Amino acid sequence: MSEDVERADAATEAFVAHRNLLFTVAYEMLGSAADAEDVLQETWLRWAGVDLAAVRDRRAYLVRIVTRQALTRLRTLGRRRESYVGPWLPEPLLTAPDVAEDVELADSLSMAMLLVLETLAPTERAVFVLREVFEVSYDEVAEAVGKSPAAVRQIAHRARAHVAARRPRDAVSPADTRAALRAFQHAVETGDLRDLLDILAPDVVLLSDGGGLKRSVPRPIVGAGKVARLLTAGLSGFDAEVSTEPVQVNGHPGLLLRLDGELDGVVAMRIEDGLITGFYVVRNPEKLSRVRRETAVSR
Numbered sequence: 001m002s003e004d005v006e007r008a009d010a011a012t013e014a015f016v017a018h019r020n021l022l023f024t025v026a027y028e029m030l031g032s033a034a035d036a037e038d039v040l041q042e043t044w045l046r047w048a049g050v051d052l053a054a055v056r057d058r059r060a061y062l063v064r065i066v067t068r069q070a071l072t073r074l075r076t077l078g079r080r081r082e083s084y085v086g087p088w089l090p091e092p093l094l095t096a097p098d099v100a101e102d103v104e105l106a107d108s109l110s111m112a113m114l115l116v117l118e119t120l121a122p123t124e125r126a127v128f129v130l131r132e133v134f135e136v137s138y139d140e141v142a143e144a145v146g147k148s149p150a151a152v153r154q155i156a157h158r159a160r161a162h163v164a165a166r167r168p169r170d171a172v173s174p175a176d177t178r179a180a181l182r183a184f185q186h187a188v189e190t191g192d193l194r195d196l197l198d199i200l201a202p203d204v205v206l207l208s209d210g211g212g213l214k215r216s217v218p219r220p221i222v223g224a225g226k227v228a229r230l231l232t233a234g235l236s237g238f239d240a241e242v243s244t245e246p247v248q249v250n251g252h253p254g255l256l257l258r259l260d261g262e263l264d265g266v267v268a269m270r271i272e273d274g275l276i277t278g279f280y281v282v283r284n285p286e287k288l289s290r291v292r293r294e295t296a297v298s299r
Helices: 003-030 033-047 058-081 097-101 103-109 111-117 122-133 138-145 149-164 174-190 194-198 224-236
Strands: 200-209 242-249 252-259 262-272 275-282
Touching: 003 033, 003 058, 003 103, 003 111, 003 122, 033 058, 058 122, 058 138, 097 103, 097 242, 103 111, 103 122, 111 122, 111 149, 111 262, 111 275, 122 138, 122 149, 138 149, 174 194, 174 242, 174 252, 174 262, 194 200, 194 224, 200 224, 242 262
Parallel strands: 200 275
Antiparallel strands: 242 252, 252 262, 262 275
């Protein structure tokens, strides 16, 4: 076997070994599986040209490449989302049940947390994701984002404070989430909202992402009464048989929404103090491919 072939095989082996990690880093930075896959392609092209003999830590080097590529794309996405039709929500992932067992990973993947991360500046988001989710050292984070370790520590402190002020206040058990989903499921399938109203927080917010391709609410709906009325009108307005399927969405219990058996949307929730404080409904068909099969994620 020639030296070039051996080098190519070694590069491929390292990339495949860390692919799920690299995808997860890119996805948490971008909130889009499609963009994360593009970043992985760009990462591979750069990795394939690296002299492996000069690389001390292949995992760290790959994380550095994927972070830099994701940062470049994140800045472009910010401009693109300014013209997005209606509320923008992250692209949901169908995840394996065991993802929920890694509480920190599942928390970082939740729709609620990804929306919090959207409020960070690009470099803050990269630093927070690498340091808080993947426990990358400050020195390695500094290499990835092109800052000094001292600057990265300041950025990390600022990002942690920003996220802490906006993230869900308490850890929610899967059982509580499933109970809330069952109430929603019952409402969807019977039109009876009584059980659902009992677990709606007074300031519950509903966000719906149709991307201009499917019917959705053009702005956030706030308040238990308004959300309940919207759900009543929305569910009765479909000229089709509505059904739901419980699944794991971004590491948490969620629902697939079907009309006449065809996938139409994904429902995720944010729950605090036993009450639903956020509904996230993704109907944009361009964001539904990753809920047709499980996506492997890892730390």
